[in-house]
Amino acid sequence: MNTETMIIPQAAPSASYSPLLIGELLDSGVRMAGTNQIVYRNLYRHDYRRFRERVHQLAHLLSAQGVKAGNVVAMLDWDSHRYLEAFFAVPMIGAVLHTVNVRLSPEQIHYTMAHAEDDFVLIHEDFLPLLEPLAKRLPRIRGYLLCQDTPSKREPVLPLVGEYEELLAEHPAHYDFPIFDENAVATLFYTTGTTGNPKGVYFSHRQLVLHTLCEASTFQSPGFELLNRDKVYMPITPMFHVHAWGVPYTATLLGATQVYPGRYEPDVLVNLLVDEKVDFSHCVPTLLNMVVGTEAITSGSVDLAGWKVLVGGSPLPQSLATKAWELGIDTRSAYGMSETCPLLTASILPQEINGVDFESQLPWRTKAGMAVPLVKLEVVDESGIALPHDGESVGEVRVRGPWLTQDYYKEEARSKELWRNGWLHTGDMAVLDEHGFLQIRDRLKDVIKTGGEWVSSLELENLVGQHPGVAEVAVIGIPDEKWGERPAVFARASDVNDPPMPEEIRAFLQRFVDEGRITQWAIPSLVRFVDEIPKTSVGKLDKKRIRHEL
Structure with a gap:
């Protein structure tokens, strides 16, 4: 392209440029929200104006403790109003918010906090026993701010600067936030893989604002209306995990009522859903399964x-x-990764599908969906050639977009593996159909090759899960001398006292072979019912542990 012929306007001498900063999301939300509220369990409740004042007070508190632009502030808390305030206050003063995954092992937590070079820590009382043994190995940290839900007499070992609410009350409700480069890093967190230490993923103000605007647009698409000012939102995705998929930022922009459940306890979640009249949540399948499996739901009360x-x-x-x-709950799918902020696709139904019955919509609702605005997505073969949109050609998903992490924090080799030839490579195997709908077939590392045939562990999980005697299922490949690998099914029974026999599961799958949905090779060699299926720190099936433990 010959850029010499392009017209580049010259700004007027008094014109100003407004950078895309997270603080703009907060101010827009306060204007929009009216009397809508921020709720934390049954403990705290205040409106958006008070929410903004608390963000300003937290900025003063952090500054008084010596936190400056470029410093890294770690957060260890349950999903709370405090966490939401930190989502804004920390980046708005130019510091970086490190959302610590509290479900990692102590050694992994130490690694992430040392690698991030955390300067200051906000910590819920529940996590003091976790962090106290690590404190001497984190000499860079200058202080710890205690977060409590109720007063406690516990004597902490950490050098606390005070308690969150007590110190917050000492500071004024207005802070003059600086204006700075929108490309400044705003957030940092760590994602685990199958090997090696957790990897640092970070995002700038610009990336988070653009992601928020796109997510807000997506959540108001025809037939996909999930969130607006009149809705009540409650996350069931931890706030340490990709900013709870970025939805707290989107909910704030839209001025929606927000409910934060603290520690995830099934009965508490159900009570909040009912008492606060929650309209919209998001979660991984295992957490949804947990909620709909509570006694209050199954009993019909x-x-x-x-x-x-x-x-x-x-x-x-x-x-x-x-x-x-069947319980009146409307589910849809979305797809993304920690590295992609995360939104890439959503199951916004095609026009001709949107008005049909649920059974006809079901295959579309459970696909990953179409690429959201500003995301370019391809499925490619091993040579990087884009495959046709025929619903059959399987390849790796690669993406481009304005909110993808640009590299792993201080990880040059891993960053080169993530980004190749100008594309972020997801490691997910999928197909695209003529509507542009993406359907994930498997993780590249989880696809099973048996007797020269590829078998999708995800497809098998979906089919086995349709058996009425199966509550939860994971499928992995196990070594086989003759066939290389064979599928193995590990399942949790709907009735622990009367699990189906392995032969019954194989017979159930045989009908899908007869229908041509799967090959005979997909019939598992091993079917085992277990009391519990290992999960990752964010509630996904942990196939690495399954291979090791089961």
Whole structure:
């Protein structure tokens, strides 16, 4: 392209440029929200104006403790109003918010905090025993701010600067936030893989603002209306995990009522859903399965009709979507990664599908969906050649977009593996159909090759999960001398006292072989019912541990 012929306007001498900074999301939300509220369990409740004042007070508090632009502030808390305030206050003063994954092992937590070079820490009382043994190995940290839900007499070992609410009250409700480069880093967190230490993923103000605007647009698409000012939102995705998929930023921009559940306890979640009249949540399939499996739901004493749930992290099984629908719960799918902020696709139904019955919509609802605005997505073969949109050609998903992490923090080799030839490579195997709908077939590392045939562990999980005697299922490949690998099914029974026999599961799958949905090679050699299936720190099936432990 000959850029010499392009017209580049000259700004007027008095014109100003407004950078895309997170603080603009907060101010827009306060204007929009009216009397809508921020709620934390049954403990705290205040409106958006007070929320903004608390963000300003937190900025003063952090500055008084010596936190400056470029410093890294770690957060260890349950999903709370405090966490939401830190989402804004820390980046708005130019510092970086490190959302620590509290479900990692102590050694992994130490690694992430040392690698991030954390300067200051906000910590919930519940996590003091976790961090106290590590403190001497984190000499850079200058202080710890205690977060409490109720007063406690526990004597902490850490050098606390005070308690969150007590210190917050000492500071004024207005802070003059600086204006700075929109490309400044705003957030940092760590994602685990199959090997090696956790990898640092970070995002700038610009990336988070653009992601928020796109997510807000996506959540108001025809037939996909999930969130607006009049909705009540409650996350069931931890706030340490990709900013709870970025939805707290989007909910704030739109001025929606926000409910934060603290520690995830099934009965508490259900009570909040009912008492606060929650309209919209998001979670991984295992957490949705946990909620709909609570006694209050199964007994029929609680009605969740009208609740909309966006499912991601892992594909939404058709059996779970059907179970939810029978309870009046409307589920849809979305797809992304920690490295992609995370939104890449959403199951916004094609026009001709949008008005049909649930059974006809079901296959579309459980696919990953179409690329959201500003995302370019391809499925490519091993040579990097884009495959046709025929719903059959399987390849790796690669993407481009304005909010993808540009590299792993201080990880040059891993960054080169993530980004190749100008594309972020996801490691997910998928197909694209003629509508541009993406369907994930498997992780590249989880696809099973048996007797020269490729078998999708995700497809098998979806089919086995349709058996009425199966509550939860994971499929992995196990070594086989003759065939290289064979599928193995590990399942949790709906009735622990009467699990199906392995032969029954194989016979159930045989009908899908007869229908041509799967090959004979997909019939598992091993079917085992277990009490519990290992999960990762964010509730996904942990196939690495499954291979090791089961």
